[in-house]
Amino acid sequence: MPPMDENFELKKLTQAELNDIIRKHQMFLAARPGGARAVVRDMNLSDLSFVGQNLSQSDFTGCIMAGADLTNASFESATLFGCDLKGAKLNNCRLVRADLRGADVDEADLKKADLSGADLREGRTILKRKINKENGPYNEASEAGIVQFAGSDLTDAILTGANAVSADFSDAILQNANLQGANLKGAVLRGADMSNADFRSANLQNADFSFAVLTGASMEGADQSGANFTLTLTGDAVGADIAEMDMTLDELVLKHMQWVATGGRQGVQLTLDTVDLRRGVNLSAKRLTAIRANKSTFAEMDLRGIEMQGANLDASDFRKCRMNQADLRGSRFRGCLFNRAVLRESDFNPLAIRRRDGEGHYHLPCRFENAWLRHADFSGSRMMEAVFTDADLTAADFSDCDLRKADFRGANLHNVKFENALLEDALFDDGKAPQSA
Numbered sequence: 001m002p003p004m005d006e007n008f009e010l011k012k013l014t015q016a017e018l019n020d021i022i023r024k025h026q027m028f029l030a031a032r033p034g035g036a037r038a039v040v041r042d043m044n045l046s047d048l049s050f051v052g053q054n055l056s057q058s059d060f061t062g063c064i065m066a067g068a069d070l071t072n073a074s075f076e077s078a079t080l081f082g083c084d085l086k087g088a089k090l091n092n093c094r095l096v097r098a099d100l101r102g103a104d105v106d107e108a109d110l111k112k113a114d115l116s117g118a119d120l121r122e123g124r125t126i127l128k129r130k131i132n133k134e135n136g137p138y139n140e141a142s143e144a145g146i147v148q149f150a151g152s153d154l155t156d157a158i159l160t161g162a163n164a165v166s167a168d169f170s171d172a173i174l175q176n177a178n179l180q181g182a183n184l185k186g187a188v189l190r191g192a193d194m195s196n197a198d199f200r201s202a203n204l205q206n207a208d209f210s211f212a213v214l215t216g217a218s219m220e221g222a223d224q225s226g227a228n229f230t231l232t233l234t235g236d237a238v239g240a241d242i243a244e245m246d247m248t249l250d251e252l253v254l255k256h257m258q259w260v261a262t263g264g265r266q267g268v269q270l271t272l273d274t275v276d277l278r279r280g281v282n283l284s285a286k287r288l289t290a291i292r293a294n295k296s297t298f299a300e301m302d303l304r305g306i307e308m309q310g311a312n313l314d315a316s317d318f319r320k321c322r323m324n325q326a327d328l329r330g331s332r333f334r335g336c337l338f339n340r341a342v343l344r345e346s347d348f349n350p351l352a353i354r355r356r357d358g359e360g361h362y363h364l365p366c367r368f369e370n371a372w373l374r375h376a377d378f379s380g381s382r383m384m385e386a387v388f389t390d391a392d393l394t395a396a397d398f399s400d401c402d403l404r405k406a407d408f409r410g411a412n413l414h415n416v417k418f419e420n421a422l423l424e425d426a427l428f429d430d431g432k433a434p435q436s437a
Helices: 015-029 249-261
Strands: 127-129 140-144 351-354 361-364
Touching: none
Parallel strands: none
Antiparallel strands: 127 140, 351 361
């Protein structure tokens, strides 16, 4: 354990030093003379490569491995207690029965990783003294606490029998993950994407699944007592099912397009409040100007190229929608769910509306007040004057967006990307504006 001097910083190992430790560990596993088990504690191994190496039974307690590449490596029965693995690459990494108590695996890539029988419980007996600001992003001493997988990609990961009591999987991607028999008691899976995940016979007592996506997930035999499923998306219809309405969605859309083309003289405006549209027709590239669909479900639908200018869509669900190159000028999305939606190169600019007296136009901006837009991808979109007050924009991507005069006051801007965005005259809370604003 490192000394408790506040100026202490973890020693940084070079790749050559790590390679020598790995070489001796291979000799140890093969019971060859001169071998030595890898016991590397409280070291800075950030950004180093472990690709394809066998480090079974090794001990890396308290190490910083942020950004390290562990692709195809084996850490079976290894000790990674209290390790910092933020942003690490763990594709196809073998972590069977590994001790990951208190580890921080935020935003890491664990696609196809095998964590069968891994210990992912809380850990509280290690002091992590991190490197100073001059040498990296860490400057706090902290005890190892709840295991953090927030925002990580665990697509196709194997967590059968894993002990993940109270672990934090907020906003993680667990598509097709195998969690059979896992102990997830009290785990936080808020906003996670668990499409087609297998939770059979798992312990889900008091787990938090609020805002999560569980379409196609299996939960036979799982203990769900006390679990929170608020606003969880499943395959069950939310409200009225479009497939069971008197008219087909195709017929309703045709009447609406006629209503738009004739300025309301013919046809009927499309009104779909509290309707689940997921079992309807493909709406990509459809012209649905001025529709009303408040509290409706569009989640996971293909809406690429759709035209929904001036639409009223408050409190609707657009989670995981594909809405690239859509025309959504002047539409209202207050209180909507857009978590992990893809809206690249879309038009959210104000809609110019002619005044009734014929004297010019007024601008109708897009409104996202109190909306959830966590991990949404708006890159390359036009969003002048858009209103994001009190919205949750955690990890949203606004790279290359035109956000001039947009209003971000009261919004959660944690880890938001504004690279190359136009932010002239945009409004932010004091001290919250990005440097480019």
